[in-house]
Amino acid sequence: MRAVLRAGVVMAAAVLAAAGCAGGGESGGAATEPLSVWQFYGDESMPTGKPFYDLVARYEQQSGTDVDIRFIPYDDFNRTLTQAAAAGDGPDIALISAFDTAAMADAGVIQDLSPQVEAWGQQGAYFPTGWESTQADGKTYGIPHLADAYAVYYNTAMLQEKGLAVPTTWAEMESTAAALSGAGRSGLAVSGIEGAEGATGLEIRMLAAGAQPTEIDSPGGHAALESFQRMVGSGALSEGFLTWNEEDAKNQFATGQAAMMINSATYVSILREENPDLQWSVAVLPSEATGQTVLSAENLTIGATSDDVDRAWDLITFMQRPDELQTYLPERNKLPARSDVPGTAEDPVRAVFAQQLQQAWAPDAALAPHNTEVLTALQAALQQVISGTPVPDAARSAQATIDEALGTS
Amino acid sequence: MTAVLERTRTPAPAHRRRRRAGARADQLFLVPAVLFVAVTVVYPLAYSVLQAFQDVGLKEVIRGGAEWVGFANFADQFGRPEFWQALWLSLVYAVGTVALTYAGGLALALLFLRRFAGRNVMRALLMLAWILPTVVGANVWRWLLDGSYGLLNAALRGLGLIEGDFFWLGRPGPALVSVIAATAWSFAPFAMILIVAGLQGVPAVLYEAARIDGASAWQQFRHVTLPALRPVSITVMLLIFIFAFKTFDTVYLMTRGGPGGATLTLPLYAFQEAFEFRRYDTAAVATTVMLMVPLVLSVFYFRSLRKEEAA
Numbered sequence: 001m002r003a004v005l006r007a008g009v010v011m012a013a014a015v016l017a018a019a020g021c022a023g024g025g026e027s028g029g030a031a032t033e034p035l036s037v038w039q040f041y042g043d044e045s046m047p048t049g050k051p052f053y054d055l056v057a058r059y060e061q062q063s064g065t066d067v068d069i070r071f072i073p074y075d076d077f078n079r080t081l082t083q084a085a086a087a088g089d090g091p092d093i094a095l096i097s098a099f100d101t102a103a104m105a106d107a108g109v110i111q112d113l114s115p116q117v118e119a120w121g122q123q124g125a126y127f128p129t130g131w132e133s134t135q136a137d138g139k140t141y142g143i144p145h146l147a148d149a150y151a152v153y154y155n156t157a158m159l160q161e162k163g164l165a166v167p168t169t170w171a172e173m174e175s176t177a178a179a180l181s182g183a184g185r186s187g188l189a190v191s192g193i194e195g196a197e198g199a200t201g202l203e204i205r206m207l208a209a210g211a212q213p214t215e216i217d218s219p220g221g222h223a224a225l226e227s228f229q230r231m232v233g234s235g236a237l238s239e240g241f242l243t244w245n246e247e248d249a250k251n252q253f254a255t256g257q258a259a260m261m262i263n264s265a266t267y268v269s270i271l272r273e274e275n276p277d278l279q280w281s282v283a284v285l286p287s288e289a290t291g292q293t294v295l296s297a298e299n300l301t302i303g304a305t306s307d308d309v310d311r312a313w314d315l316i317t318f319m320q321r322p323d324e325l326q327t328y329l330p331e332r333n334k335l336p337a338r339s340d341v342p343g344t345a346e347d348p349v350r351a352v353f354a355q356q357l358q359q360a361w362a363p364d365a366a367l368a369p370h371n372t373e374v375l376t377a378l379q380a381a382l383q384q385v386i387s388g389t390p391v392p393d394a395a396r397s398a399q400a401t402i403d404e405a406l407g408t409s
Numbered sequence: 410m411t412a413v414l415e416r417t418r419t420p421a422p423a424h425r426r427r428r429r430a431g432a433r434a435d436q437l438f439l440v441p442a443v444l445f446v447a448v449t450v451v452y453p454l455a456y457s458v459l460q461a462f463q464d465v466g467l468k469e470v471i472r473g474g475a476e477w478v479g480f481a482n483f484a485d486q487f488g489r490p491e492f493w494q495a496l497w498l499s500l501v502y503a504v505g506t507v508a509l510t511y512a513g514g515l516a517l518a519l520l521f522l523r524r525f526a527g528r529n530v531m532r533a534l535l536m537l538a539w540i541l542p543t544v545v546g547a548n549v550w551r552w553l554l555d556g557s558y559g560l561l562n563a564a565l566r567g568l569g570l571i572e573g574d575f576f577w578l579g580r581p582g583p584a585l586v587s588v589i590a591a592t593a594w595s596f597a598p599f600a601m602i603l604i605v606a607g608l609q610g611v612p613a614v615l616y617e618a619a620r621i622d623g624a625s626a627w628q629q630f631r632h633v634t635l636p637a638l639r640p641v642s643i644t645v646m647l648l649i650f651i652f653a654f655k656t657f658d659t660v661y662l663m664t665r666g667g668p669g670g671a672t673l674t675l676p677l678y679a680f681q682e683a684f685e686f687r688r689y690d691t692a693a694v695a696t697t698v699m700l701m702v703p704l705v706l707s708v709f710y711f712r713s714l715r716k717e718e719a720a
Contacts, residue, residue, distance in 0.1 A: 078684065079684050082467060082470055082471060085471050086470055086471050103467055104467075106467070107466075107467040107468040107470070107471045107472065108468070109471055193665060193667065194665040194666050194667025194669075195665050195666070195667070195685070196685070198667075238557065238574065238576075239556070239574070239576050239579055240555070240556040240557060240576045240579055242576070243551075243555075243556075243576060243578045243579045243664075243667075243668070257557065257558075369687075372685045372686060373685070373686050376681075376685070379667075380670065383667065383668045384669055387580070387581070387669060405686075
């Protein structure tokens with residue numbers, strides 16, 4: 001009996017100790033708790049993360065509010081956010097991929113900001129394509145944080161050496177890339193890796209051919225696939241692009257193994273810092289029916305479980321001040337989502353990306369929740385074509401997957 | 410009857426009461442461990458299996474209220490060639506990894522049983538493959554196998570076996586072989602340790618008897634070493650199969666399941682369904698099947714082990 005009693009006392013002590021710890025953690029009270037912000041850019045030591053920390057630090061200094069930033073890598077971000085929301089423990093502010101906004105709103109992960117936006121009155125300053133990504137069921141669930149576009153990076157020395165001009169059409173892109181290839185070098189580098197990331201190049205090529213990314217089994221879709229097939233066949237594009245993510249494509253370009261690459265503005269500062277001797281510049285994408293880029297963007301949202309909405313909204317509006325964006329965006333290598341940020345055109349490279357952003361395509365609210373699935377199907381078609389599957393067969397198979405995902409089959 | 414009742418009510422002797430109280434106290438001390446296992450293993454497993462019988466999208470994960478759909482998710486998945494392809498690839502990947510790991514582990518174990526200069530240093534270096542974080546190991550293999558500047562291609566070009574570039578991870582068959590090789594490379598030192606322990610347990614007298622009977626080295630290996638290693642070999646193979654069958658990181662880091670789904674094993678398929686396409690219900694079907702395959706194998710293994718012990 002004494003043994004049972006002793007065990008009981010030990011258990012009770014453990015429970016009380018645990019309760020004591022929990023109580024101590026909550027004694028601070030909601031009013032003094034720091035605002036929590038979750039983002040996937042990077043931690044303070046990373047070039048992609050530091051500008052965000054600096055921006056928030058300026059807000060902390062100015063407002064006296066403590067902000068706790070948590071970095072979660074992109075691949076884990078949505079999973080962590082949804083798990084936390086399911087447990088009722090989400091952040092005050094979540095920086096999410098723009099095209100996840102509608103799905104997160106529908107699931108109840110983030111909250112409706114329509115009343116705040118109405119009172120704020122700055123929605124007219126935003127580019128329409130980005131602003132549309134914040135809308136779901138006629139309500140506003142986020143504020144566009146920034147935007148990014150894809151463009152053509154080219155090695156000026158290599159083009160000069162061959163006496164070639166920057167391609168302005170896709171026919172020119174194919175011939176220029178072929179002329180630049182050889183001796184262990186490819187003319188063009190672009191990500192073609194398994195999954196959604198590897199479909200961006202094909203998506204851009206389809207848009208140029210006048211096809212929507214949901215229409216791979218169309219004349220434009222076929223033309224886009226054939227274009228990649230020809231480029232791999234001629235050596236203009238290495239077959240290895242199917243194993244490259246965007247970082248790998250950048251490495252090919254940075255090490256001189258590719259004369260051109262299609263990539264986002266993310267790599268501008270990185271190339272300048274890591275490869276100061278590389279001679280390069282940027283041009284808008286080749287054009288046919290259109291010269292559209294795929295829009296890459298993130299939205300600032302407030303978590304559905306936040307109990308500090310006013311302070312969270314205050315931080316979001318601070319981060320969207322044009323004067324703050326003027327400092328922040330060049331450090332972050334990104335472009336403004338609104339038209340009233342001064343200084344964007346001063347840097348010639350950033351000016352090209354800003355120009356490209358004028359022609360941006362983004363999935364609409366109906367497509368956005370299925371975008372990853374559509375892109376995965378597009379990449380699969382690209383892979384099949386490069387492996388020798390006839391274009392009509394690969395396109396038909398991908399179209400069936402896309403139609404099923406969209407519920408249009 | 411009264412007498413019987415009275416007999417049953419007779420108080421137990423003091424020492425028996427103390428023993429029973431002691432047993433109850435022991436059981437009480439088990440409670441934290443049982444609770445820990447219940448919370449960290451049983452509950453997530455049961456929750457995952459339950460999701461396979463419900464209609465679960467992102468909204469249901471957050472807000473609850475998932476509808477019960479019975480076996481509809483299983484019917485949906487079992488009717489899809491992609492699912493069977495993923496299961497088949499998982500089996501090929503796991504069996505291939507077991508074969509290569511066992512062969513490598515056995516060869517290394519036989520090598521390190523002999524005494525030679527630098528043996529300990531070499532063994533320690535080999536263990537690096539086992540203790541190296543997967544992200545490092547997988548990226549080392551990615552660079553090694555790169556079509557343009559990879560070490561393997563440089564060696565093959567030097568030997569005149571290939572010309573130009575060959576993208577090992579960009580073609581379906583070679584990509585699958587590559588991920589199997591990379592996984593076996595990291596598991597082989599672990600297999601080696603177990604097999605070395607097994608080899609050290611083989612009585613030397615058996616080899617002496619074989620030699621007296623005129624057995625060659627190969628015959629000794631075939632008829633003495635291999636049969637003596639049987640229990641260890643089965644354990645190694647089963648463990649490696651289970652490790653490989655659930656491996657996600659090495660394959661994801663090397664190929665992301667590509668090219669064209671050629672290495673999209675069941676764990677990657679489940680990941681894609683859940684976290685990329687947000688179909689948590691069909692992902693749960695895949696994880697439930699993932700759970701069943703090693704479970705069934707383990708049951709067979711323990712049964713055969715019991716039979717062997719009884720014999």
